[in-house]
Amino acid sequence: MKKITIKNIKLALVAAALVGFSSSCDVTDLTPANLIPDDEAFTTAARIESTVLGVYESAQRGYYGGAVQRGYPFGAANVEQGDLRGEDMYNDQLFYEITYVGSYNPNSANNNGMWISLYRMINRLNIILGNLDEAVSSGVLTTEQGNGYKGELLFLRALAHHELLVHFARPYSDDPNALGVPYRTFGVDDVTKVPEAEAVGRGTVGADYTQLLTDLDQAEGLIAAGGAFRANKGAVIALKSRIKLHMEDWTGVLAEYEKLKAMTYALTPNPVTPFRGGTSSDNIFSFVNSAEANPGVNGALPSMYGNPDLGARGLVKISPVIWTAAFWKETDARRVAMTTKSATGVFTDKYTDATTYTDPNVILRYAEVVLNASEAYARTGKMAEAVVLLNSVRSRALPASEAEYTVSGLGDGILEAIWNERRIEFLAEGRRWPDIHRLSGSGEMEGVPSKASSRSITSIDFYTGAKPIPMDHSIAYSSTTFIWPIPLTELQTNSTAPIEQNPGY
């Protein structure tokens, strides 16, 4: 009897425990704390604003080598790659060696980083574009808000694709029928959309430029004017000016210039002003870097371009090629006041925060639109107008003692003078490569000019003429390496319709 009681108690305990288990332990019904599900991302206006900020984030902090670092594509890398493909900034270290000497291949990191981070940005914005109409029709956004976002995203889409075109495709100015880059107008946020996305091929450069303008024309009609730190109407117009310059649509360039001139933009009397805060009348569009979100020590412009004596790393100097060029006057404020020297060379002073890397990355300035217009005037025979605009940029940086350019003085050299002015004005802003690209396409350059030999400019003596500048690394326009190869992974992982590699790679 006693034994039975004990057994019963034991059984009851076990039974009670079993009931306890099954009722108390639901451990698999969990949801991630850090992922807002797809179907909840566009349900409030605040969240949609957040998704748009997410596009800016991807533009400024993309993937390079599998991690967010080095400011791909527009946090800093567009500037660094754009400069170091040219001859006016000099590579002193291994960091930009491949770009500088042109030894990229389908595996090398810089072309991969640019491709991957640009398309990541593009897909982010395409997904939002695909959800905006629904958000407007369901009342989450007002029509005005919806249009504003749409314009903003279309601008960013065009900006990203143009960056792809100048790096991975032959210039429009040579052959609009050359291979373009894939230009998707829909987002991929579901496994089922993969085949349709894979089917989008490279198309032609011409078709891509048409789509760029389609996007920008639409954006122009939707977006409002605003400050330089978000996409705005002025930015759309300025980008159109740049793209039409690449398309050699001179009247188009001038038309865009006229629109901007009518807005509040103006050159700053002091050429350094656009780089001290980024809110000047010259600043049309910039990507913001903050102490918390920036390209980091291995990418930030103030880190890479700054003077080591001022705490920067100084892996990139101003090249003695442009420093010793006759067209850059000794008295030029952009030389006197916007550079610093050390025993090893000359550094740009456009970017100054070498500790927290908060300098914005300047993408579009009014000065560029002005010089675009100057070139368009010159190309269309309006020399006087061209020279006025050229002087408006140049002479603001020169003392009164330096004579202004004149139509007669420049004569046939006017285009050369405009291009040289661009090299000075946009030095260390990444604009050199796009100019080499389009001017080589038009036959006005022969490709990438010779540069100071990588890692050879070891002292300031090369800037003073005391030592001859060793030259190397030119790339003929006809060479395979004039444009970057498509990343190998792109060709290998598109299982249904792999795109075509650039010839020669």
Place this chain on the structure above:
Amino acid sequence: MKKVLLGFALTILTVMSVLAQTKTITGRVTSAEEPDGVPGVSVVLKGTTQGTITDLDGTYALNVPGDATTLVFSFVGYLTKEMPIGTRSVIDVDLAPDVKTLNEVVVVGYGTQERREITGSVASIDATAIENLVAPSFESQLAGRAPGVQVTTPSGILGAAPIIRIRGVNSITSSASPLIVIDGVPVVDSDRSAVNAANPLANINPADIASFEVLKDGSASAIYGSRAANGVILITTKRGMDGKAKVSYSTSMGINEEVSRFDLLTGDEFVEIANEKRTNANAGTLANPGENTDWQDLIFRKGFTQQHNLSIAGGSQATKYFFSVGFTDQESPIKPNELSRYSFRGNVDHSISKAVRIGSSMSYTYTKILGLNNGANSLSGAIYNATRSLPNVAIYDAENTAFDGFNVTANGATTGFGNNLAGPDNNIPNIGFVIQNNTFRSSAHRVIGSAYGEVDIVTGLTARSQIGIDLTMSDDFQSLDPRHGDGRSSNGSVYQSYRPAYRWNWQNTLNYQTVFAEDHSLNVTAGLEYQFSKFYNFTAQGTDLSDNFYRLNNLISGSYNNQFSGGGYAERGFDSYFGRFNYSYKGKYLLSFTVRNDGISDLAPENQRGTFFGGSAGWRVSDEAFFNSDLISDFKLRVSYAEVGNTEIGTFAAYGGYSPVLGGAGAGIGYAAIANNNLQWETSQKFNIGLDLSIGKVTFTADYFKNNINGLILEAPTAPSLGVPGNSINQNVGSMSNSGLELRAFANVINRGKFSWNTDFNITFISNEVTELVSPLTGTYNRTEVGNPIAQLYGYKWAGVNAANGNPMYYSGDDIVQYNLTSGALGYKAYDPANPADVSVTGAAPTQDYLGNTLPKWQGGWSNSFTFGGFDAEIFTRFSGGNYIMNESVRGLMGQGFSNNHASILDRWTESGQVTDVPKLYSGQDQNMWQSSASNSRFVEKGDFVRIQNIVVGYTLPTAVLSSAFNGAITNARFFAQVQNPFTFTSYSGLDPESNQYSGQLSFGVDWNVAPIIRTYTLGLNVGF
């Protein structure tokens, strides 16, 4: 002792008694361990099937014929005892434990099983062979100890986790590491540190471990169901034994040193080479003669290592205990890497009554790791830096007090130039300053514990509940000096992070064991298990320090201008319902069946559950009547098949959506992952057939296995231009198989007088093949494609140096092309063997090809141990091969920039007609000369090696000496000397053939600036009180 027992039993057997009529015999069966009665003991009338089983209190009652002579008492773990009946009607029996059988009881997951009854593939490793060795964590010493268990220590950084693979690589992008279960608790094995490699298994004191069981095939591991794809390692810690308290103390002290260093240029050689690179490229020279410095002297040292363990074990019949404290401090040969660990363990088992038992296992450890930056291409990475720093420049500059007497440029940007016109490439800092001033400290408090209660409900039926916890409180600190090195650019940085991992696991099992009709034994286990894990972290950082003074120990409020914070949180849950059925007929025919239904939170709710089953059969041929061999004492055949899964597929692998992203424009959300609700379990089908054979003194085990892994959860790559997050979508695509053969033989070769020699040899042959994939998976060095083993080396095929002009040559398809190293005419040129000097024809770029497999095809170990009187010795040898290694360390050291080089660069081409494998030097042409964006066959080498892993020599003092000297206070004492990793025989030219930068599956076999592995010399002492 055994002989005495046997004699005793025989004596009893010979006693016969007078017969009587039918009668009832009652009695009680007890044992030293269970003095209140042993339940479940089989009581059978000898020569019949008539019998019963003892009750909970060990009593029995059995009707027997009057002429019955003998009762047979048997139970698992005890020596079978026969008792003459005689005239008695009450027969009480005291069973003696079967020591031999107890030793062969194997932990199998949720219980134990006798070795002779096992039908799966389970390798047991006795911890005594390895417990005195010096290692940061126990698992590195498992290498080579059991067939099918591959453990690789890829670097000499203390805290870096060894790579463990059981029967090959069994997943492509999910985890390929085995489940580790300590005293029944599946432990967290993810590294929680953000500043150092901090192997979580280094938190476990190896001295506390009694044994390891490695569950290799599907049947053995199927009881772990969804977690078993990569095998299971069960660790049992030491527990108390009945008897007088036994106090043990063991210690060892010694030296850690690097096995090898890089062979670099001297300062003078460097000047010649560096200037030749530049002259050849038409650039001005930069180097001038100066010092002859080996910067490696700065980063390597003889590291002191010590360990101390004190334990007390004992108990009464009802209560048994084991307590231990341990301390170890190990200095790596690479400065300032050091690991110290303080550990405590208390294991207690108590029988409340004969039917109710409780117990607990509790361990606490505090582990501190001082680490370093050893990034393979980090400018402050110790190996990278020390092998590239200019050897003609001094390390120190006593007058440079601003930089603590190190040779650093005045602006702090790089190492001083010495007589050179330029500093080292990439402005690398003075590594001496960096090592002295930057701190990487990770520490962790870890509690692993469990408590169980067991109730015998009715005879043979036992309910058990066990709650386990695994709590890691990980605490990181990193401080970078503002003056020089990595901290300079942010004007100093202090970082701190708290990163706990928390897990509880609750297991409830019902076990029923019975023997019916004498010959049929049944052991059934059913259970349920719940597990919940939580990982979180928060981080604070300050940069731009007001003063270097404040940064040394902790964040100090107000000492920095910029402050940052961050954090993260994730949960994972797991539940399971499982059962196991073991049946044995006379111990001759063995059957086992396991089924398990598991759910996991990482998959979408509709696909969370998976069912896994396994079965196996064994046939003990040697027990058959027809089998009559004096030579073969034991012969068992085993076969098994099971399906198991892999839970380590990534937290919330099936989920997608938007994660928070902080950009310069503000905090937003960014598309982070594409959801795939259809994601299913990754399953492995494991087949095993094996045999166990004892011939004379030799015991053989052989197993053939084949694992097919299907529905691999793959981060299936998407074309980058789709812009899909991570360029991949988790999908069930891909299959892979591993097959192989495992052999083990061990024997007591000689046992003559005072001399004894035991040998134990094992070898495993394994091959891996990927059988299905959506597209090839290509990384920098490796490529995985259908039809090949995973992670083959992939890259450019070297075609030598053109003797005519010194140009490097590679294959482009079937053609050979050369990269023309001539200023103004750089570029790929066609190569014409008939006219090798001709560089007039433009050539295509080199193309890529497969260059070798990275997984060893064979590996094993061979232990030989000897005793002679009080002396003992063990030599343990390990071997592995059939794989290839990409020697990226050397490729990097053949660089064409302004930094130091590997000494083999002295063989560079200098004149026409010279045959060499080093091209003409040319400044800045690393990429084209060495194709540095992928593997290169010039640097691919065979990885075969034979390593003398350990040599241990010990001497145990004679008991008589001890008792006279210490009056019995010391019961045993053994002195030992050991050297770990003394010799390696290999043709590999790098520091060590196991050096590996990567531990994942898709990138492997790349020796790239890892710290050299460690050789250890120690002297030690074991004392028992």
